[in-house]
Amino acid sequence: MPDILIIGGVAAGLSAASRARRLAPAARITVLERGPEAGYSACGLPYFLAGRVQRLEALRAHPPEFFREQRQLQLLTGHQAMEIEPGRRRVRARGPQGDAWFAYDRLVIATGARQRWQPTPGLRNVFSANTWEQVRELDAALRAGGLRRVAVVGGGYIGLETATALAERGLDVVLVHAHADLLRGFEPELTAGLAGRLAAAGIELHLATRVLGLEGAQGGRVLGLETASGAIACDAVVNCGGLRPESRLAAAAGCVLGGNGAVAVDERQQTSVAGILAAGDCAETRHRVTGAAVWAPLGAAANKQGRVAGENAAGCGPGRPARFPGVRATLAVPLAGQEYGRTGLSLEQARAAGFDAAALTVEAASRAGYMQPEAISCRLVYQPSTGRALGVHFAGAPGTLAGRLDTAAAVLTAGLRLEEIEMLDCAYSPALAPLYEPLLIAAHNARRA
């Protein structure tokens, strides 16, 4: 039985540990988590901030005792991995009682992501919202009172989720985004109405506004943001700026990184260094539509990659070695009363990848016309020369997107052509689904185009 060591105890790390435990009941499995908490849903943090989830503990998949006692994992929170010695197969970690070395036969690196922009240190009321402890700190400051006008920096989906959550909580929210378009990577045609929705939700928008620095008062409180177009006053700042892979530890151990800075891995999640695997937001993956190595930090993929890494670390999965086949970057996010979803490529991404791509949008219905349907916009990106679908994008009312997006992801996974998509036998029942699903109408129109 191998000794398995895992750096990182959130999505990928604990998935790896749990899967390894199931396959190798007698292995020694140790998880080093630098934060105070392991095995929680990072994607759920905005729901806690919004007040829709009452206790942070509700975001735990299981309490720590479950992992320690039921899963027999040596789960060490508050332990920051400092150094990997691949030659001696050991890791130095700094814990509450100082530094210690941990030996391994197989190491899984699941160090996640870090933020590109690091605000001025030392100023009070400057927060992030990516981890349990960051959100607990932000929540405590908000509960303490005195913070009324909060600037959220970053208009990607994490920034937008955080901004709408804080607005829902009753704060005055200012959203500052470096680019003119929100939710980049989604099809601009479908997100065109988003700025208006956010404004209607009471959020003050500053688009195409790059943050140059922070303004602070004597005593160390933040007073506002310095931007190229002037100062924006606020009581607090939440930094939701761009993420990059936290791959520094792996790189120092000799693991090859991809051009995007993430740890390069094969389908088995193995890095270039013998005995070291990587999974989750620190690692690259394969984009199934382009075939290219990409960095696509998403929760569901992180969990699956962790599972594959855990299986291969244990070295005894059922049948063939476990493989993570890659992603289509499927992503759904509800924002200000609308759901936005995407899978595969945007038109811009498809053209950048060299496809002779086209796109069209259909406005369709979630149910039969006489059953008070919700409106759904579906944008299909495809290759006219081959009839291949490259990407599917949706915007729709709450409750309309989840399964539809998965259907599109399955269609892309299978490489179905337009004429096959058009004939897909989707469920039809007047109160549940329309005679022709939006995706089928889009495929039909694309075939005629």
Add this chain to the structure above:
Amino acid sequence: MPDILIIGGVAAGLSAASRARRLAPAARITVLERGPEAGYSACGLPYFLAGRVQRLEALRAHPPEFFREQRQLQLLTGHQAMEIEPGRRRVRARGPQGDAWFAYDRLVIATGARQRWQPTPGLRNVFSANTWEQVRELDAALRAGGLRRVAVVGGGYIGLETATALAERGLDVVLVHAHADLLRGFEPELTAGLAGRLAAAGIELHLATRVLGLEGAQGGRVLGLETASGAIACDAVVNCGGLRPESRLAAAAGCVLGGNGAVAVDERQQTSVAGILAAGDCAETRHRVTGAAVWAPLGAAANKQGRVAGENAAGCGPGRPARFPGVRATLAVPLAGQEYGRTGLSLEQARAAGFDAAALTVEAASRAGYMQPEAISCRLVYQPSTGRALGVHFAGAPGTLAGRLDTAAAVLTAGLRLEEIEMLDCAYSPALAPLYEPLLIAAHNARRA
């Protein structure tokens, strides 16, 4: 330009006519519909009976004038086709002004289905609920008052939709079903709770009860049902007994029928007789999982088959000749506060088709655990020897099934294996969808089994 004649003006027939018109703007296109109304949603009839749709006219895709004026169709309601002369390429139809012959170059037969059981003629308050005029008649009788206790005969999905609709309308409903299990063809494990749900909705159930005949009073009113286990009193009967394909006209014209009594067609919806196509509930289709010819009368397939028949009747579709690839018999139905859905084969069907099939059920969640998820049962039928998925079945709370079932249909269409299904990158967002979709959990468990 060919003269195109279509027998039947509901789902398949009007789809064929509309598609032919689009491709052949100058063709003469005639539709013979025996009923008083064309181009309505037969699947919506229960919602009108329930009172959720206020006017029968709301079930029209378009009013008749639209088809006549905008689509330039010669749409003749009240015209019953009596005879086809394939040698002279003409059809005799009986209309309000007597019999007339209609010439064709291409004929599309879309005569739909008829009911196997025909109740005693001449008795009053005996109804069916399959067509516009049948439902209008039933609704008028119910509005006239005096009918309190209504017996619905048939526990398939049409009978169950009708029974729950009438219960929702406030009537005392008795459901009489010849078999012990409701909703046959669905996985019994998932429909086990259905009888209890119907009873809780106030429906009196008589299962395993075969109707032998009707009891009538002097004056011709129905008084009850005669069954093998005694009489069941009622004020009215709604016959939702089993359907069979209405293929008599096609058979008389020399069209080969399949073993199930439906008109045999190829992928282009062409029958064995030159110049004659067939589509919708009167025709066979290919089951994509077994490869066998089946009779699977479902609205969405009828519309698509009609489209294909119309395209081939016009003889000038885009690219290759239009083909209908077959079905996986995807079906969803909401009943008594629960949604039931299936695609592909049940375990019993899979074994009957010669597969070494197994099945397992998972109880899973519609969203993240901390977002008040709904429960979803997912039963996966698969072939352990090949890792092939053969059928997917769901039962879940309202709003949980439609897209999930489509994802399963796409997975079956693509022939994805368990290990691919397990790694499908479905959308994950706490309020929208769980980290692991029920289908992915089922595939994971099946691979481990």
